[in-house]
Amino acid sequence: MNTRVAPSVVDRKPKEGIAWRTLLGRYGTLIALAVLLLVNILITPNFLQWQTLFVNISQVATIAIVAVGMTLVIATGGIDLSVGAVMALAGALAPLIFGSAFGMANPVLGLVLAIALPLLAAMACGLFNGLMISVMRVQPIIATLILFISGRGIAQVLTNGNLQTFSHPAFSYIGTGRVLGLPFQGWLAVAIAALVFWLVTRTIHGRHLLAVGGNERAAELSGVPVRRVKIGVYIICAFLSGIAGLVVVAINSASDAARNGNLMELDAIAAAVVGGALLQGGRAPVFGALLGAVIIQLVKYTLLANGIEDEVALIAKAGIIVAAVALQQGRRE
Amino acid sequence: MLAMRGIAKSFAGAVALDGASLTVGSGEVHGLIGQNGAGKSTLIKILTGVYLRDAGDVSFAGNPLQIASPREAQAAGISTIYQELTLVPLRSVTENVVLGYEPRTRLGLIDWRRAHARTRSILTDFGIDVDVHAPLGEYSTAIQQLVAIARAVSLEARLVIMDEPTSSLDEREVAVLFSVVRRLREAGTSVLYVSHFLDELFTICDRVTIMRDGATIADHAIGETDKTSLIAEMLGRDVSEIQAAGMTELGGGSNTAGELVFEARGVATNRRLRSLDLSVRAGEIVGLGGLLGSGRTEAARAIFGADRLSAGTLEFTGKSAPPTTPADAIGSGIGFLTEDRKAEGIIPDMSVRENLTLALLPALTRHGHIDRVRERELVEGFIQSLGIKLNDMDQPIRELSGGNQQKVLLARWLAIHPKLLILDEPTRGVDVGAKFEIQAIIRQHVERGVGVLLISSEFEELVEGADHIVVMQDGVSVGRLSNPGVTEEALISAIARAPGTDVQQEIS
Numbered sequence: 001m002n003t004r005v006a007p008s009v010v011d012r013k014p015k016e017g018i019a020w021r022t023l024l025g026r027y028g029t030l031i032a033l034a035v036l037l038l039v040n041i042l043i044t045p046n047f048l049q050w051q052t053l054f055v056n057i058s059q060v061a062t063i064a065i066v067a068v069g070m071t072l073v074i075a076t077g078g079i080d081l082s083v084g085a086v087m088a089l090a091g092a093l094a095p096l097i098f099g100s101a102f103g104m105a106n107p108v109l110g111l112v113l114a115i116a117l118p119l120l121a122a123m124a125c126g127l128f129n130g131l132m133i134s135v136m137r138v139q140p141i142i143a144t145l146i147l148f149i150s151g152r153g154i155a156q157v158l159t160n161g162n163l164q165t166f167s168h169p170a171f172s173y174i175g176t177g178r179v180l181g182l183p184f185q186g187w188l189a190v191a192i193a194a195l196v197f198w199l200v201t202r203t204i205h206g207r208h209l210l211a212v213g214g215n216e217r218a219a220e221l222s223g224v225p226v227r228r229v230k231i232g233v234y235i236i237c238a239f240l241s242g243i244a245g246l247v248v249v250a251i252n253s254a255s256d257a258a259r260n261g262n263l264m265e266l267d268a269i270a271a272a273v274v275g276g277a278l279l280q281g282g283r284a285p286v287f288g289a290l291l292g293a294v295i296i297q298l299v300k301y302t303l304l305a306n307g308i309e310d311e312v313a314l315i316a317k318a319g320i321i322v323a324a325v326a327l328q329q330g331r332r333e
Numbered sequence: 334m335l336a337m338r339g340i341a342k343s344f345a346g347a348v349a350l351d352g353a354s355l356t357v358g359s360g361e362v363h364g365l366i367g368q369n370g371a372g373k374s375t376l377i378k379i380l381t382g383v384y385l386r387d388a389g390d391v392s393f394a395g396n397p398l399q400i401a402s403p404r405e406a407q408a409a410g411i412s413t414i415y416q417e418l419t420l421v422p423l424r425s426v427t428e429n430v431v432l433g434y435e436p437r438t439r440l441g442l443i444d445w446r447r448a449h450a451r452t453r454s455i456l457t458d459f460g461i462d463v464d465v466h467a468p469l470g471e472y473s474t475a476i477q478q479l480v481a482i483a484r485a486v487s488l489e490a491r492l493v494i495m496d497e498p499t500s501s502l503d504e505r506e507v508a509v510l511f512s513v514v515r516r517l518r519e520a521g522t523s524v525l526y527v528s529h530f531l532d533e534l535f536t537i538c539d540r541v542t543i544m545r546d547g548a549t550i551a552d553h554a555i556g557e558t559d560k561t562s563l564i565a566e567m568l569g570r571d572v573s574e575i576q577a578a579g580m581t582e583l584g585g586g587s588n589t590a591g592e593l594v595f596e597a598r599g600v601a602t603n604r605r606l607r608s609l610d611l612s613v614r615a616g617e618i619v620g621l622g623g624l625l626g627s628g629r630t631e632a633a634r635a636i637f638g639a640d641r642l643s644a645g646t647l648e649f650t651g652k653s654a655p656p657t658t659p660a661d662a663i664g665s666g667i668g669f670l671t672e673d674r675k676a677e678g679i680i681p682d683m684s685v686r687e688n689l690t691l692a693l694l695p696a697l698t699r700h701g702h703i704d705r706v707r708e709r710e711l712v713e714g715f716i717q718s719l720g721i722k723l724n725d726m727d728q729p730i731r732e733l734s735g736g737n738q739q740k741v742l743l744a745r746w747l748a749i750h751p752k753l754l755i756l757d758e759p760t761r762g763v764d765v766g767a768k769f770e771i772q773a774i775i776r777q778h779v780e781r782g783v784g785v786l787l788i789s790s791e792f793e794e795l796v797e798g799a800d801h802i803v804v805m806q807d808g809v810s811v812g813r814l815s816n817p818g819v820t821e822e823a824l825i826s827a828i829a830r831a832p833g834t835d836v837q838q839e840i841s
Contacts, residue, residue, distance in 0.1 A: 214680035
């Protein structure tokens with residue numbers, strides 16, 4: 001909207017401020033990343049060390065994996081608050097399975113089940129969310145609030161609220177293994193993002209997903225199976241959360257149902273939004289979510305490495321979300 | 334009252350206006366017409382301060398007008414009622430009328446008693462009786478539109494601009510709107526009236542300005558012109574050419590019907606459709622006539638599987654069961670071009686390509702993977718054959734003009750090679766040129782054997798375009814007229830013939 005700047009109406013040149021805003025809107029995420037890296041190189045001790053890279057990759061992977069799922073959910077115009085709770089649930093189940101008498105007796109099958117069953121449980125959570133939202137027509141924020149609260153509760157009941165430590169090198173590989181010298185879960189996150197990117201851009205499912213987010217009524221009247229699409233994204237999001245939950249447990253060689261995935265919903269939403277997802281739906285920037293996750297992780301790391309308290313770090317994260325939303329406004333015009 | 338002369342405006346090098354002018358007298362209702370892209374909206378946006386002009390003079394009420402924002406335009410006495418209503422549906426009628434200009438008490442609080450009283454008195458003046466405390470969203474679009482006008486009046490506008498005010502109103506609502514416009518005129522307020530419905534101009538306007546390609550072509554007193562010459566001026570063609578072509582391109586009555594495509598018997602749904610009897614054959618156009626709210630769109634939704642049937646049978650030739658979802662219907666070769674392009678048609682942020690192939694997608698897909706080469710070829714083909722004007726098939730559909738959006742949506746359905754095509758107001762809100770083109774496309778496909786069910790509020794389109802017209806009243810199909818031989822009078826009397834039902838109720 002034009003402000004009343006110039007009294008002379010004739011011969012006005014386009015304002016340069018506008019070009020700046022589009023530039024910021026388009027490349028804002030990359031600029032933010034560059035600034036963060038630069039600041040860290042300047043102020044954070046030992047930033048340019050392999051160790052720093054490893055730590056950050058192994059920590060960012062879980063955020064990234066969940067953020068990719070969250071991006072799909074947001075693309076349909078929904079939101080999933082239950083991701084952290086689903087992580088806790090999947091994470092709590094795994095050690096129970098490979099640590100059980102059956103798991104000890106059949107180590108290979110035990111390991112397979114210790115990965116498969118928690119993921120199935122996660123998908124069941126996603127199915128529940130999806131049914132609530134598409135069939136019962138409950139608002140996504142309310143529907144996923146149910147598991148946000150109860151999911152972690154179930155996980156804690158399963159483990160009696162105790163921290164469960166274990167030693168299982170094969171399982172721990174998904175959190176501590178290295179491929180080509182870099183953490184396994186980093187590769188996993190990139191692979192997942194690539195697969196989901198392909199899904200979104202090249203398949204009918206992706207097209208349907210964006211159509212539902214862009215205009216649900218029009219999509220339905222054009223033959224898009226709206227319910228199935230919505231149920232599908234919540235299942236995928238929960239499945240990815242389940243993977244992230246397993247990774248966290250594997251990193252720590254311990255499952256702590258009270259802390260696994262705690263506040264992950266905020267990180268994941270923030271990463272998706274920073275990555276360019278629009279909360280009203282219709283856009284699924286998968287690699288943007290990856291980038292967003294890296295930014296969120298770097299901010300956390302920067303504050304931590306420079307001895308700033310956790311509480312302040314939370315405020316800083318909120319600041320990032322505000323900035324990302326502000327940039328979205330610029331992008332839409 | 335208003336004089337705009339030599340207005341020019343270009344956007345990033347593209348000329349939108351060059352040599353546009355507009356003169357509106359005091360207390361005059363002035364029509365402004367032109368095809369989409371002729372520059373009407375740009376001219377209005379310059380007048381209301383949304384855009385700044387590159388050249389030209391504007392004077393208003395005798396003084397040169399310098400405005401740089403809509404708010405300044407409002408302060409100067411220019412009010413706009415936009416096509417898309419810019420009101421707040423969840424707030425009360427009063428709040429919507431006084432929003433931003435609330436009367437204050439001495440303490441600086443909002444004086445609700447005065448606000449309600451003022452709103453009530455303006456609306457009563459219009460002859461509308463609504464509860465000003467109720468949320469605006471509870472009322473029909475027509476009432477909302479009138480509330481928007483009430484707002485303009487309460488701001489003591491001296492010029493009210495109405496952009497397509499009747500596009501979502503039915504006839505009786507239009508009549509109420511017109512009486513309000515006449516009242517404004519009597520009170521000395523000027524009205525600038527933008528419309529695609531040419532008939533309306535002759536009912537309500539004193540003068541009319543015609544625009545084409547960013548320039549003003551002519552300015553007539555309405556009594557000195559007629560519909561055909563207006564169309565000729567808008568299109569830049571000869572009057573004789575237009576007359577030879579007739580007023581619609583659909584060619585009803587001349588089609589040769591093939592075998593039965595589908596038949597509905599006693600169909601009812603829970604959405605105001607009580608009993609529908611209807612059949613469509615291949616290669617014919619069956620029109621559905623009736624007032625707004627008579628159940629035409631509901632009939633279409635039922636046939637398309639979008640609403641569940643509560644009674645009756647639907648039979649499609651060669652299908653054992655009627656469709657129960659739109660996806661089903663599409664699979665059986667039914668297309669449904671919806672009435673509300675924005676809400677139920679386009680997916681605004683998706684590209685033209687993606688919008689066009691949305692319904693066809695399953696056929697373009699193998700193991701979930703979209704054949705993008707074939708997709709592009711197909712879209713390119715439709716862009717050529719339908720004459721869709723765009724820069725690039727990958728640009729978002731929202732950037733296209735209304736007529737071109739409509740062509741893309743039509744292509745969405747033609748792409749599935751439909752046996753039955755349901756068209757709900759296919760030419761509403763598009764300019765005359767695009768309208769003829771769309772009608773010609775429809776006719777082409779009818780000649781190739783597509784059965785068409787045409788819903789239209791334009792009697793002309795039905796009378797001249799359809800082979801048969803099924804007349805609906807209050808959710809019931811009450812009669813069937815067949816071409817050749819149907820006249821507008823016959824259709825109107827069939828629609829209006831009261832079978833003892835209370836048409837009154839359908840409005841609010």
